Amino acid sequence: MVFLKKLLPLVAGLLVCLGLAGAFFGFGPGLVSREFQDGWRFNTGQLPPHAWIGQTFTSRLDGLARIDVLLGSFGLPLVKPLTLELTAVDRPRQDHLARPRPLVDQGVTIPLHGPLQIGQTFLPRRDGLSGVRVLLDAGSMPAPASVRFRLWEAGVIDLPGELLREVVVPAADLPAWGFFEFAFRPLEGSAGRPLLFTLDLAGVPRHTWRDKTFQGLLLRFISDQGQPDGQPWQGVNPEGSAWRPEISVGKDYSFNEPLTLWPANRHLKWRYWQGDLAFGLAYPPALEPGPVLRRAGRRGLAISDNSFNSFSFKPLEDSKGRSFLFSLKTTPGPGREPVALADWALRYPGGCLVVDGVPYEGGLAFRAYNAAAKGTVWRELRDKVTRNKPAPWSGPWFIAALAAAHLLLVGLLVGLVWPRA
Amino acid sequence: MAPGLKGRGISRPGWVLAGLALVFLTRAWLYSVAVPFNGQPDELQHMAQVRIAQAWPQVEAGRTDPGRISAELREALESLGLDPPRPPQKGGVMAGYTPLPERRSLYFRLLGCLARLLGLDDPFLAWRAARWFSILAGLAALGLTWLSARLLFPESELIPVLAAGLVGLLPQFGAMSAAVNPDSLAVLLGAAFFCFLAWTARRGLGPLQTGAGLAILLALAGIKKTALFILPVMVLGGLLLFRARTRGGRLFWTAVLILTGVLAGGLVLAAAWPPAARLFVSLFGLPLTRAWGPGFEPLVFRQAGVVELFLQEARLADPGFWLHLKSLVLVFFKSFWGYFGYLEAPLAWWWYALAALLGVLGTAGWLRFDFSGLTAPRVACLALFGLGLLLALAVIFLRQVIFAPGSLAQGRHLFPALVPLAVLWSAGFASLWPRRWAGWPAGAALALVWLMDLRALWGVVVPWFYRVHL
Numbered sequence: 001m002v003f004l005k006k007l008l009p010l011v012a013g014l015l016v017c018l019g020l021a022g023a024f025f026g027f028g029p030g031l032v033s034r035e036f037q038d039g040w041r042f043n044t045g046q047l048p049p050h051a052w053i054g055q056t057f058t059s060r061l062d063g064l065a066r067i068d069v070l071l072g073s074f075g076l077p078l079v080k081p082l083t084l085e086l087t088a089v090d091r092p093r094q095d096h097l098a099r100p101r102p103l104v105d106q107g108v109t110i111p112l113h114g115p116l117q118i119g120q121t122f123l124p125r126r127d128g129l130s131g132v133r134v135l136l137d138a139g140s141m142p143a144p145a146s147v148r149f150r151l152w153e154a155g156v157i158d159l160p161g162e163l164l165r166e167v168v169v170p171a172a173d174l175p176a177w178g179f180f181e182f183a184f185r186p187l188e189g190s191a192g193r194p195l196l197f198t199l200d201l202a203g204v205p206r207h208t209w210r211d212k213t214f215q216g217l218l219l220r221f222i223s224d225q226g227q228p229d230g231q232p233w234q235g236v237n238p239e240g241s242a243w244r245p246e247i248s249v250g251k252d253y254s255f256n257e258p259l260t261l262w263p264a265n266r267h268l269k270w271r272y273w274q275g276d277l278a279f280g281l282a283y284p285p286a287l288e289p290g291p292v293l294r295r296a297g298r299r300g301l302a303i304s305d306n307s308f309n310s311f312s313f314k315p316l317e318d319s320k321g322r323s324f325l326f327s328l329k330t331t332p333g334p335g336r337e338p339v340a341l342a343d344w345a346l347r348y349p350g351g352c353l354v355v356d357g358v359p360y361e362g363g364l365a366f367r368a369y370n371a372a373a374k375g376t377v378w379r380e381l382r383d384k385v386t387r388n389k390p391a392p393w394s395g396p397w398f399i400a401a402l403a404a405a406h407l408l409l410v411g412l413l414v415g416l417v418w419p420r421a
Numbered sequence: 422m423a424p425g426l427k428g429r430g431i432s433r434p435g436w437v438l439a440g441l442a443l444v445f446l447t448r449a450w451l452y453s454v455a456v457p458f459n460g461q462p463d464e465l466q467h468m469a470q471v472r473i474a475q476a477w478p479q480v481e482a483g484r485t486d487p488g489r490i491s492a493e494l495r496e497a498l499e500s501l502g503l504d505p506p507r508p509p510q511k512g513g514v515m516a517g518y519t520p521l522p523e524r525r526s527l528y529f530r531l532l533g534c535l536a537r538l539l540g541l542d543d544p545f546l547a548w549r550a551a552r553w554f555s556i557l558a559g560l561a562a563l564g565l566t567w568l569s570a571r572l573l574f575p576e577s578e579l580i581p582v583l584a585a586g587l588v589g590l591l592p593q594f595g596a597m598s599a600a601v602n603p604d605s606l607a608v609l610l611g612a613a614f615f616c617f618l619a620w621t622a623r624r625g626l627g628p629l630q631t632g633a634g635l636a637i638l639l640a641l642a643g644i645k646k647t648a649l650f651i652l653p654v655m656v657l658g659g660l661l662l663f664r665a666r667t668r669g670g671r672l673f674w675t676a677v678l679i680l681t682g683v684l685a686g687g688l689v690l691a692a693a694w695p696p697a698a699r700l701f702v703s704l705f706g707l708p709l710t711r712a713w714g715p716g717f718e719p720l721v722f723r724q725a726g727v728v729e730l731f732l733q734e735a736r737l738a739d740p741g742f743w744l745h746l747k748s749l750v751l752v753f754f755k756s757f758w759g760y761f762g763y764l765e766a767p768l769a770w771w772w773y774a775l776a777a778l779l780g781v782l783g784t785a786g787w788l789r790f791d792f793s794g795l796t797a798p799r800v801a802c803l804a805l806f807g808l809g810l811l812l813a814l815a816v817i818f819l820r821q822v823i824f825a826p827g828s829l830a831q832g833r834h835l836f837p838a839l840v841p842l843a844v845l846w847s848a849g850f851a852s853l854w855p856r857r858w859a860g861w862p863a864g865a866a867l868a869l870v871w872l873m874d875l876r877a878l879w880g881v882v883v884p885w886f887y888r889v890h891l
Contacts, residue, residue, distance in 0.1 A: 075748025
């Protein structure tokens with residue numbers, strides 16, 4: 001009797017722990033992921049309210065129930081909420097994929113001021129080029145000033161060719177820091193055509209040049225040679241380079257080399273930098289999301305930095321063999337917009353990155369999960385954990401026994417301590 | 422005196438410690454099974470260093486070289502198909518990294534020597550053995566935490582349970598104790614050092630303790646950056662003990678004067694005469710240069726100096742600086758409790774909120790802490806514990822803010838100070854509640870940490886590495 005009385009707390013502790021663990025493991029459906037891409041090498045930039053970013057994929061299982069996306073929040077505890085929408089698509093990957101824009105948080109800031117002109121050559125992958133997004137900061141630009149964007153044929157080595165488009169935007173309409181799209185009438189036949197865009201300022205009052213707080217229009221330059229504190233980013237845009245005209249009139253301290261100014265006579269040589277401006281190309285949407293099949297949201301407080309963030313929804317029973325597009329949009333709320341992390345290599349074979357309806361070469365870091373029976377999930381875990389491991393780690397019973405022993409020991413410990421407390 | 426459970430308390434503390442140790446062992450073993458190779462930070466590099474140290478006689482004889490050893494290790498582990506998630510940036514590390522052989526710290530030499538003695542030529546076995554070294558080091562740290570709390574609070578049986586429970590159930594500590602990482606030796610030696618302080622505060626300083634203290638000091642001299650904060654605590658602790666031995670007489674003050682003079686003179690000489698600075702670095706500065714990264718030496722000895730650098734980096738009027746600091750603190754806090762992989766797999770935010778609540782309660786308890794029952798040496802030891810903890814935090818954040826602003830402060834860097842943290846938190850937490858029912862909140866706190874650990878292992882680590890949700 002005394003023995004049983006002593007045993008009772010231990011049994012009670014054991015039951016409490018086993019009950020907690022049972023509730024813990026029994027709660028919610030089991031999920032397995034067959035469609036995924038874990039890696040990332042660049043962030044896709046903050047999502048403005050009107051924009052969306054997504055990924056196409058083909059589900060190999062029924063019961064599509066959750067999509068995890070690798071997001072960045074810059075270490076901030078609170079960012080704007082995100083909404084994920086799932087739609088069906090016919091073809092998860094198209095031909096002539098656009099190239100994703102380069103990193104937004106790398107490189108050095110360079111000023112565009114005075115009569116200086118800065119540009120970038122590039123080679124569009126798709127027809128119908130309709131805009132160029134440039135990362136810029138117009139925070140110190142005076143109100144009457146404007147920025148002139150011009151699109152040229154790239155021409156021969158050192159001369160721009162025919163002027164194709166011109167857009168003038170008041171400085172007041174430009175962001176203090178962010179991508180701005182210089183939109184123009186779609187350019188037919190742009191695929192594979194070497195082009196050049198240039199930026200310069202107009203309407204800056206003369207006295208502004210003497211103002212030491214005036215920084216001009218700030219752009220971001222990513223060097224192929226690497227920054228003093230960074231890695232070289234080769235292959236960001238192998239089909240073009242940043243450039244500026246070559247006339248030395250002073251010293252540019254941001255590069256520790258001669259400063260060049262836009263010459264009165266533009267028939268002069270151009271100088272190419274070994275690197276690129278931070279920019280991206282815009283095309284008319286080619287992949288419009290269809291009717292929304294599922295929608296899920298995630299509050300800004302719950303978004304983890306540099307982690308997979310889950311968007312769960314009611315399982316889609318007939319998802320096997322179907323192709324889908326999930327898109328992410330920010331919704332109004334406090335804080336900055338989070339960013340999605342992506343890779344510019346097409347490492348996931350079943351789909352591609354999609355930005356504002358344009359398919360891009362690359363893919364978001366994502367995992368699509370399908371609901372599955374608990375037994376299936378445990379079997380999958382067992383196979384993965386024990387794969388290729390020599391004994392005794394290859395034994396699933398060994399791992400199960402270890403997990404059970406852990407629970408039993410905690411239960412016994414609770415039974416040992418609890419009644420004394 | 423802090424409330425305890427004496428009279429109606431746990432009558433078998435040894436059993437409880439044994440139970441906690443077994444729970445820690447099974448749990449760390451599970452982490453070791455679940456986390457694939459290179460799943461925790463830089464495990465490939467650490468393992469390559471161990472293999473280089475293991476094959477050092479052959480390297481010296483010119484029969485092999487570090488690059489070849491690293492490549493063989495990588496190929497061997499890849500051929501096993503351990504399937505670690507390898508984002509491209511880490512794939513790059515996997516593909517071509519060869520650690521510098523001159524960075525063979527005490528940890529790598531020790532493990533390399535052990536592997537050579539045991540004849541662990543199979544890379545898989547060597548890797549498992551190296552992970553088991555970390556597990557055993559973690560287990561020893563758990564025991565030393567218990568012992569330190571018992572030594573400082575012999576009247577209370579709750580505080581040792583709480584302190585050891587926190588260490589034994591802390592998710593990040595469990596995961597790091599299952600990875601090949603030099604932190605494990607730093608944690609063990611840090612725990613040994615603080616336990617040594619508690620021992621001398623309670624039992625005095627005999628020849629055995631002096632020997633143990635000197636051994637810890639010698640071992641710490643060759644250890645990594647995260648344990649360096651201990652050195653000033655050690656100097657202060659040594660002075661306190663010396664003062665107790667000489668009863669604060671003239672001999673003590675003469676020693677203080679000599680020590681201060683030597684330190685001040687050395688600093689002046691090093692500041693004024695570059696050869697002396699270089700000599701200082703070459704003689705004593707290796708751990709220091711490791712602490713501040715490779716940029717430290719040129720920054721200190723070829724440029725304006727640390728103070729100017731600090732003023733340059735600590736831009737107090739710049740909101741960006743505070744934002745950076747805030748994000749550092751957040752990541753630090755999260756990764757102290759549980760942030761797995763290469764800071765990629767966190768718990769849900771509310772787990773951290775609950776953990777913060779535990780921290781607040783443990784700190785608030787010190788407002789109610791009763792010092793009256795404590796002897797002077799124990800109070801001094803608690804003060805040294807607090808100083809050690811603060812210094813550890815200061816070193817971590819100064820390093821992040823000044824010398825490595827691009828990197829992230831990781832909570833595991835605080836683990837060498839886990840003993841003072843656990844003991845101080847437990848004492849505070851236990852003091853917060855009326856003695857009659859202090860065991861209930863304490864049990865609830867440990868239950869919360871256990872649930873967090875359960876969630877971390879099965880709900881975060883397993884899904885992150887194996888893409889299944891149970």
